[in-house]
Amino acid sequence: MNKIIKNNTDKKTQELIIDGASCASCVGKIEVALRSIDGVDSAEMNFALRTVTVTGTVEIELLIKAVESIGYNAKSAEDKSDDELIDEKDIADQKYYKSLMRQVWIALGLGIPLMVYSLAGGPMTVDTSLERGVWFFIGILCAAIMYFSGKHFYIGAWKSFTNHTANMDTLIALGTGTAWIYSMVVVFFPMILPEMARHVYFEATAMIIGLIDLGLALEVKARGRTSEAIKRLIGLQAKTARVVRDVNGKPQEIDIAIEQVLLNDIVRVRPGEKISVDGIVIQGYTSIDESMLTGEPMPVEKSEEDEVVAGTLNKTGSILFKATRVGKDTALAQIINMVKRAQNSKPSIGRLADVISAYFVPVVMITSIVSALVWLNFGPDPAVAFAVVSATTVLIIACPCALGLATPMSVMVGVGKAAEAGVLIRNGEALQTASKITAMILDKTGTITEGAPKVTDVLIADESYSESYILKAASSLESGSEHPLAQAIVDSTIQSGIDPETVTDFNAIAGHGVQATFKGRELLFGNQKLMLKNGVPLMEFVEKAQKLADEAKTPMYLAIDKKLAAIIAVSDPIKADSVSAIKRLQANGIRVVMLTGDNKATANAVAKKVGITEVFAEVLPEDKSNKVAELQAQGEIVGMTGDGINDAPALALANVGFAIGTGTDVAIESADITLMRGSLHGLADAIAVSKATLRNIKQNLFGAFIYNVAGVPFAAGLLYPFFGLLLNPVIAGAAMAFSSLTVVTNANRLRFFKPQEH
Amino acid sequence: MMIINLIGLVLIALIVWWFWLYKPAKAVDASADNITVVVNNGIYQPSRIKVFEGKKTTLQFLRKDGSPCAATVLFPAFEISEELPLNANKTIELPSMLTGEYLFHCPMKMYTGTLIVEKE
Ligand SMILES: [Cu+2]
Numbered sequence: 013m014n015k016i017i018k019n020n021t022d023k024k025t026q027e028l029i030i031d032g033a034s035c036a037s038c039v040g041k042i043e044v045a046l047r048s049i050d051g052v053d054s055a056e057m058n059f060a061l062r063t064v065t066v067t068g069t070v071e072i073e074l075l076i077k078a079v080e081s082i083g084y085n086a087k088s089a090e091d092k093s094d095d096e097l098i099d100e101k102d103i104a105d106q107k108y109y110k111s112l113m114r115q116v117w118i119a120l121g122l123g124i125p126l127m128v129y130s131l132a133g134g135p136m137t138v139d140t141s142l143e144r145g146v147w148f149f150i151g152i153l154c155a156a157i158m159y160f161s162g163k164h165f166y167i168g169a170w171k172s173f174t175n176h177t178a179n180m181d182t183l184i185a186l187g188t189g190t191a192w193i194y195s196m197v198v199v200f201f202p203m204i205l206p207e208m209a210r211h212v213y214f215e216a217t218a219m220i221i222g223l224i225d226l227g228l229a230l231e232v233k234a235r236g237r238t239s240e241a242i243k244r245l246i247g248l249q250a251k252t253a254r255v256v257r258d259v260n261g262k263p264q265e266i267d268i269a270i271e272q273v274l275l276n277d278i279v280r281v282r283p284g285e286k287i288s289v290d291g292i293v294i295q296g297y298t299s300i301d302e303s304m305l306t307g308e309p310m311p312v313e314k315s316e317e318d319e320v321v322a323g324t325l326n327k328t329g330s331i332l333f334k335a336t337r338v339g340k341d342t343a344l345a346q347i348i349n350m351v352k353r354a355q356n357s358k359p360s361i362g363r364l365a366d367v368i369s370a371y372f373v374p375v376v377m378i379t380s381i382v383s384a385l386v387w388l389n390f391g392p393d394p395a396v397a398f399a400v401v402s403a404t405t406v407l408i409i410a411c412p413c414a415l416g417l418a419t420p421m422s423v424m425v426g427v428g429k430a431a432e433a434g435v436l437i438r439n440g441e442a443l444q445t446a447s448k449i450t451a452m453i454l455d456k457t458g459t460i461t462e463g464a465p466k467v468t469d470v471l472i473a474d475e476s477y478s479e480s481y482i483l484k485a486a487s488s489l490e491s492g493s494e495h496p497l498a499q500a501i502v503d504s505t506i507q508s509g510i511d512p513e514t515v516t517d518f519n520a521i522a523g524h525g526v527q528a529t530f531k532g533r534e535l536l537f538g539n540q541k542l543m544l545k546n547g548v549p550l551m552e553f554v555e556k557a558q559k560l561a562d563e564a565k566t567p568m569y570l571a572i573d574k575k576l577a578a579i580i581a582v583s584d585p586i587k588a589d590s591v592s593a594i595k596r597l598q599a600n601g602i603r604v605v606m607l608t609g610d611n612k613a614t615a616n617a618v619a620k621k622v623g624i625t626e627v628f629a630e631v632l633p634e635d636k637s638n639k640v641a642e643l644q645a646q647g648e649i650v651g652m653t654g655d656g657i658n659d660a661p662a663l664a665l666a667n668v669g670f671a672i673g674t675g676t677d678v679a680i681e682s683a684d685i686t687l688m689r690g691s692l693h694g695l696a697d698a699i700a701v702s703k704a705t706l707r708n709i710k711q712n713l714f715g716a717f718i719y720n721v722a723g724v725p726f727a728a729g730l731l732y733p734f735f736g737l738l739l740n741p742v743i744a745g746a747a748m749a750f751s752s753l754t755v756v757t758n759a760n761r762l763r764f765f766k767p768q769e770h
Numbered sequence: 771m772m773i774i775n776l777i778g779l780v781l782i783a784l785i786v787w788w789f790w791l792y793k794p795a796k797a798v799d800a801s802a803d804n805i806t807v808v809v810n811n812g813i814y815q816p817s818r819i820k821v822f823e824g825k826k827t828t829l830q831f832l833r834k835d836g837s838p839c840a841a842t843v844l845f846p847a848f849e850i851s852e853e854l855p856l857n858a859n860k861t862i863e864l865p866s867m868l869t870g871e872y873l874f875h876c877p878m879k880m881y882t883g884t885l886i887v888e889k890e
Contacts, residue, residue: 097855104856108836164837168812175813176792179880180839182812228837235838356842356851356877374789378782385778389771416839416878439849 027089028064060259112229115161119222126215138210154214162221178373180411187407188217194400220745227749234756241428248323253288254280277335281326290342291333298329306434306689351431355424359444362419376410383728405727409744414751418712421759426705434688435698442684446702451648456608458655461584465500469581482578487512536571564617593692633658637665700767719751810834814883822890827864847872
């Protein structure tokens with residue numbers, strides 16, 4: 013058992029970060045609580061930094077408990093950031109790579125000359141006593157190499173054997189061990205073997221060890237590249253933050269490490285700086301580049317009350333924001349976590365290879381024994397030599413490394429690639445199913461359209477009013493209303509710099525519109541019915557309104573003193589790139605269906621604009637999932653894309669649920685795939701990446717299966733009776749090393765995949 | 771020749787018994803203290819770990835094996851997958867679990883271990 017023994021009596025200085033200490037009086041309480049622990053010599057708190065420095069012999073866990081017991085949170089300041097961990101990992105990998113390469117050269121240093129000698133026709137047999145002496149010396153050299161370059165195989169094989177498991181080490185150790193022992197038997201007791209079989213295989217042992225170490229080394233190198241996406245995400249994190257804290261009773265801006273930022277800290281960000289933690293802007297105005305997270309190229313404007321996300325880049329202004337999520341809770345940290353988790357999950361296509369690798373090794377050992385027995389019983393002379401060669405070669409060539417690597421390597425690259433495009437894939441299964449989608453249901457509002465209605469047209473009927481006067485009157489009228497269309501008018505006018513004013517005698521007429529007095533004039537605002545009821549002549553404007561309605565807009569009439577003043581049309585605009593993204597989906601042979609709660613006329617108008625022919629209109633929120641089921645019953649593999657909470661059941665029922673999380677509001681846990689930017693191109697990208705990844709996995713699996721499945725019979729000597737061919741164990745070693753390298757390299761090829769946009 | 775064939779068959783029988791039929795040894799109790807699982811030489815040690823139902827458990831992993839196979843540990847039942855740094859401790863927090871046996875393994879299932887969750 014390996015318990016960590018914690019009775020370190022050395023004195024040390026430790027630093028804690030305290031959360032929840034909001035007043036200067038907390039300082040005394042915390043210091044006293046820490047000093048009262050046996051073994052603590054001193055405890056001093058820096059209130060501005062919210063850190064305590066403790067010296068003594070006490071373990072940090074105890075210190076944290078003591079602070080927690082008086083009602084504060086504490087953590088160790090020495091917890092390593094992801095950044096540092098990645099650097100350390102790189103350094104450790106680099107070291108491992110170097111030590112492997114040293115082992116490779118040592119093994120090949122003996123293996124290659126021996127191999128050249130044997131290929132040049134030099135006798136590898138033991139007949140004379142001089143030959144015995146020379147080969148004995150080489151055998152000892154070979155044993156030294158097995159120790160230097162191959163120790164890890166033998167220890168690993170033995171340990172896993174005692175653990176009742178077998179792995180690649182087992183095969184390599186058995187293969188090279190058999191070759192060496194047989195060769196030593198030839199050297200010591202040549203007389204027990206027929207003359208033709210007195211052949212040594214030291215070159216095979218040395219070469220196999222060298223080549224497999226080489227394969228491992230190259231794999232370590234290639235693997236480093238597959239985690240690029242995670243490195244990129246981690247690299248987005250800021251290292252320091254400028255927070256406002258009390259120093260000597262006065263609030264001051266101080267720079268602290270990002271780990272020390274606490275909830276509700278006020279953080280200052282200047283132009284050109286990264287946002288350090290998630291928060292809400294409380295002062296200032298700026299534009300922020302969120303492209304690194306969402307793939308959305310346009311900077312987003314932020315002012316008070318807007319959310320900012322850690323990892324994004326502040327471009328123009330200086331802002332103050334309040335930290336709402338810090339540390340592991342920030343959206344960025346969660347995204348990193350999710351990508352990591354997804355990268356290590358496996359689609360079902362990969363599980364077959366899992367089952368095979370788990371049973372593979374003992375099966376190979378049995379195959380190797382069977383093949384040796386067959387050679388011994390039925391083989392031509394020298395049967396013993398043939399038996400040893402085939403048994404060794406079977407063991408070496410059957411290493412299931414390539415098989416086991418085939419899926420995880422591609423998934424890792426594919427999921428990372430998607431994350432770069434702002435597409436978060438939840439797991440391997442979602443990745444696999446996304447590649448098979450045949451029908452895609454798109455929610456209209458917020459998915460195809462912006463989800464926020466805007467004023468699109470103002471047609472003035474009475475030239476004595478200016479457009480701004482019309483908008484001011486309409487928004488003043490509507491500012492009391494909570495109807496979404498009314499809200500659109502108010503927002504649009506405020507955005508163009510016009511403030512609504514108060515109206516009197518306000519009266520809402522259900523199903524018609526509203527009525528009020530504005531600066532002594534009587535206003536009517538609503539549909540045709542309202543105008544007719546009040547005897548407002550509409551003339552040719554009825555047709556104009558109809559034309560607007562045909563374009564999926566909602567026209568509303570404004571009358572001033574019972575005379576038509578203008579038509580204001582409101583609509584939820586279609587996202588700029590929805591049309592091209594939907595075309596991409598259709599070009600992939602996907603049946604695209606629009607789903608909406610809106611009326612048929614508006615729905616059809618929108619569908620026509622974006623090129624969708626199938627529409628489910630007037631669908632109640634609770635019926636959305638029925639539509640998913642309907643398509644599934646037709647045998648479709650259904651993707652569902654939505655943004656709202658009311659889409660959740662449909663998202664869950666669909667084979668793949670895509671959630672649109674625009675920018676800051678990332679619904680990470682709710683869907684199979686989350687699109688970080690609003691654009692539907694994310695959908696097409698997700699499908700393209702998943703198709704490319706699945707193709708890559710299949711190539712890898714095919715390569716690995718062919719290599720193992722065809723390699724083993726070949727190595728066992730199945731071709732010998734027909735062609736006189738028997739695989740050389742050295743070739744098997746090289747093939748084994750390069751097959752896993754091929755798989756890793758093929759997976760790395762995915763890194764250059766670009767989903768085609770537009 | 772008969773003897774050699776017999777030896778071969780016995781070896782095959784031994785392989786089948788040793789790797790497939792043998793019932794593994796006792797599990798190490800993780801309920802009392804933090805356990806460090808050492809990842810080295812092709813195995814997790816200890817590889818059978820007993821924990822109690824409904825309790826959150828933390829496991830320390832220490833990887834000493836540089837081989838890329840060993841670099842990640844997966845707990846598929848809990849959607850946990852963590853990179854194990856070389857020669858450094860890594861704490862993995864497990865959620866409270868229902869009674870049963872759960873595998874943890876490397877991506878290739880070469881390194882395997884079992885979590886045995888029991889009622890207290
Ligand atoms: Cu492997």
